[in-house]
Amino acid sequence: MRPDNERERPRSTASIFGHPIHAMLVPFPVTCFVGAFVTDIVYSRTANLQWQYFSIWLLAAGLLVGGLAAMVGFIDYFGDSRVRRARPANWHMGINLLAWVLSLINAFVHSRDGWTAVVPEGLILSGIVVLLLLVSGWLGQSLVYRHGVGVEE
Amino acid sequence: MRLLSFAALGTVALTLAACSDPKFDESSQVGPDPVLPEPKQYLLPPINVAPGEGWQKGQTPVVPAGLRIQALATGLAHPRMVYVLPNGDILAVQAKSPPPEPVKRPKDPIVALVKNKATAYPGGPKAASRITLIRDANGDGVPELQVTLLDNLHSPFGVVWIDNMLYVANTDAVVRYPFEPGQTSITTPGTVLTELPGGPIDHHWTKSLTVSPDGSKLYATVGSNSNITENGIEAEKSRAAVWEIDRATGASRVFAGGLRNPNSPNFYPGTNTLWVVVNERDELGPHLVPDYLTSVEDGGFYGWPYSYWGQHVDPRVRPQRPDLVARAIKPDYALGSHVAALGLTFYTGTNLPAHYHGGAFIGEHGSWDRYSPSGYKVAFVPFANGRPSGKAEDFVTGFLDNEKGKSFGRPVGLAVDKTGALLIADDVGNTVWRGSSAAPAR
Numbered sequence: 001m002r003p004d005n006e007r008e009r010p011r012s013t014a015s016i017f018g019h020p021i022h023a024m025l026v027p028f029p030v031t032c033f034v035g036a037f038v039t040d041i042v043y044s045r046t047a048n049l050q051w052q053y054f055s056i057w058l059l060a061a062g063l064l065v066g067g068l069a070a071m072v073g074f075i076d077y078f079g080d081s082r083v084r085r086a087r088p089a090n091w092h093m094g095i096n097l098l099a100w101v102l103s104l105i106n107a108f109v110h111s112r113d114g115w116t117a118v119v120p121e122g123l124i125l126s127g128i129v130v131l132l133l134l135v136s137g138w139l140g141q142s143l144v145y146r147h148g149v150g151v152e153e
Numbered sequence: 154m155r156l157l158s159f160a161a162l163g164t165v166a167l168t169l170a171a172c173s174d175p176k177f178d179e180s181s182q183v184g185p186d187p188v189l190p191e192p193k194q195y196l197l198p199p200i201n202v203a204p205g206e207g208w209q210k211g212q213t214p215v216v217p218a219g220l221r222i223q224a225l226a227t228g229l230a231h232p233r234m235v236y237v238l239p240n241g242d243i244l245a246v247q248a249k250s251p252p253p254e255p256v257k258r259p260k261d262p263i264v265a266l267v268k269n270k271a272t273a274y275p276g277g278p279k280a281a282s283r284i285t286l287i288r289d290a291n292g293d294g295v296p297e298l299q300v301t302l303l304d305n306l307h308s309p310f311g312v313v314w315i316d317n318m319l320y321v322a323n324t325d326a327v328v329r330y331p332f333e334p335g336q337t338s339i340t341t342p343g344t345v346l347t348e349l350p351g352g353p354i355d356h357h358w359t360k361s362l363t364v365s366p367d368g369s370k371l372y373a374t375v376g377s378n379s380n381i382t383e384n385g386i387e388a389e390k391s392r393a394a395v396w397e398i399d400r401a402t403g404a405s406r407v408f409a410g411g412l413r414n415p416n417s418p419n420f421y422p423g424t425n426t427l428w429v430v431v432n433e434r435d436e437l438g439p440h441l442v443p444d445y446l447t448s449v450e451d452g453g454f455y456g457w458p459y460s461y462w463g464q465h466v467d468p469r470v471r472p473q474r475p476d477l478v479a480r481a482i483k484p485d486y487a488l489g490s491h492v493a494a495l496g497l498t499f500y501t502g503t504n505l506p507a508h509y510h511g512g513a514f515i516g517e518h519g520s521w522d523r524y525s526p527s528g529y530k531v532a533f534v535p536f537a538n539g540r541p542s543g544k545a546e547d548f549v550t551g552f553l554d555n556e557k558g559k560s561f562g563r564p565v566g567l568a569v570d571k572t573g574a575l576l577i578a579d580d581v582g583n584t585v586w587r588g589s590s591a592a593p594a595r
Contacts, residue, residue, distance in 0.1 A: 107259075111258065
């Protein structure tokens with residue numbers, strides 16, 4: 001690895017042997033939050049409580065690992081000014097934070113008892129979060145594939 | 154519509170920050186026709202439990218002027234029910250909760266933790282599942298004998314004696330023991346008369362007991378297995394009900410249903426009408442749903458889970474059952490929201506002033522699902538012609554330590570002793586209290 005000041009590409013500060021940790025963690029919350037939306041849809045159509053239980057555990061796991069991914073993301077963001085200068089970075093961070101906060105609210109909604117734990121607010125929140133993740137995922141990919149954040153030189 | 158939901162969510166988040174209940178005339182929810190506000194749903198329901206701290210030496214709850222209250226027995230292990238045998242001996246039923254129910258959601262262990270905070274006080278006696286016999290033969294309120302009658306039971310609550318047989322309602326079965334009043338020990342093992350719904354989920358686990366006026370039937374209460382069916386409707390089979398048990402054969406049937414958590418069944422003296430107090434559902438707001446005192450009809454359905462106070466449909470239950478909602482019976486008398494009415498006894502004595510004769514005393518264990526505490530007292534409901542006939546009033550208060558936001562004790566089961574004094578099981582204070590006329594009993 002070349003020293004920082006000779007690098008052309010932005011560095012991932014939080015990395016293990018050159019592998020950015022953020023990229024390792026991010027698939028977990030994405031999978032969990034998409035999964036919660038799917039199980040919410042199934043619950044809203046069946047009223048079978050097993051799907052509601054799936055949803056709240058998926059939300060809880062997504063929030064936990066998503067929180068870790070965010071912390072590592074902050075380290076990358078503040079660790080190299082070239083990351084901050086990359087245009088999609090602010091939007092990627094902002095949208096992901098919004099998705100995390102909405103999921104936290106969603107977890108409280110999902111902790112109600114019975115049908116209204118999901119329908120309608122829980123289901124709507126889960127859907128919005130999936131849309132947000134699609135956008136922020138696109139932006140995150142731009143950071144790597146366009147701007148080369150954390151890419152080996 | 155969606156926008157509205159989110160606007161509502163925002164408002165809820167704001168009220169949450171305020172941490173106080175909206176202004177409401179609490180007395181409008183006491184009586185036959187309670188005011189019912191619109192149901193509210195929360196991100197975080199209002200929660201305020203008063204952790205136990207126990208009584209200082211010599212400290213007592215408060216009774217109306219002209220009456221007195223004294224500790225009949227102290228140092229008990231979480232006493233929940235009191236019962237008076239024909240010879241005047243008093244049974245104090247103590248119970249520890251059954252093992253925790255399986256965790257289904259991240260919420261479950263958190264709620265359990267919050268509620269457990271308010272069931273005992275640090276350094277106090279540990280809960281045990283036992284029945285203690287207390288003898289106060291001269292009726293002066295100072296017992297000559299306090300002895301363990303039965304120990305290592307399965308979370309007992311109700312107890313009733315008839316025809317030289319003591320029936321104990323454990324959380325999973327009605328068990329009977331041959332027993333003659335006067336006895337101070339039981340050595341013969343009990344035999345199961347009828348099994349009751351117990352674990353592994355055993356949400357409302359207190360099973361209380363009474364016997365029909367003719368002595369042929371027992372009535373056992375079986376509480377629901379959830380707040381509002383969040384454990385699945387299949388977990389509610391034969392629950393939220395009063396069971397009728399044939400004393401000779403042990404055969405049982407559901408006598409009445411739709412009663413979320415019924416307790417302390419009692420026949421009104423001189424009638425064949427059965428009354429219970431019922432704990433209603435949580436998490437619809439600080440002023441929903443009022444707990445109540447009601448007479449129970451054979452085959453009657455009282456709403457839970459589908460509706461409350463008659464035909465008010467609960468939006469949290471799926472599938473809905475309009476057919477059952479249509480026949481849901483409106484209860485007789487509201488006691489206030491979240492008061493947690495667990496104890497009921499009709500006053501059959503003469504020691505207390507005439508005002509109390511024939512009325513109902515209600516043990517209100519106290520609220521958790523609202524900011525301003527409700528309950529934490531023994532209330533009195535006057536009766537005339539076998540029906541509630543006026544506003545409820547406070548009878549025993551002073552269980553709350555308002556300064557510290559803690560509780561000295563919490564009242565549960567009630568009974569009238571042979572002198573006509575009112576006995577009160579206090580499960581946090583680990584005491585049986587005795588309320589009587591100020592003049593010493595005859």
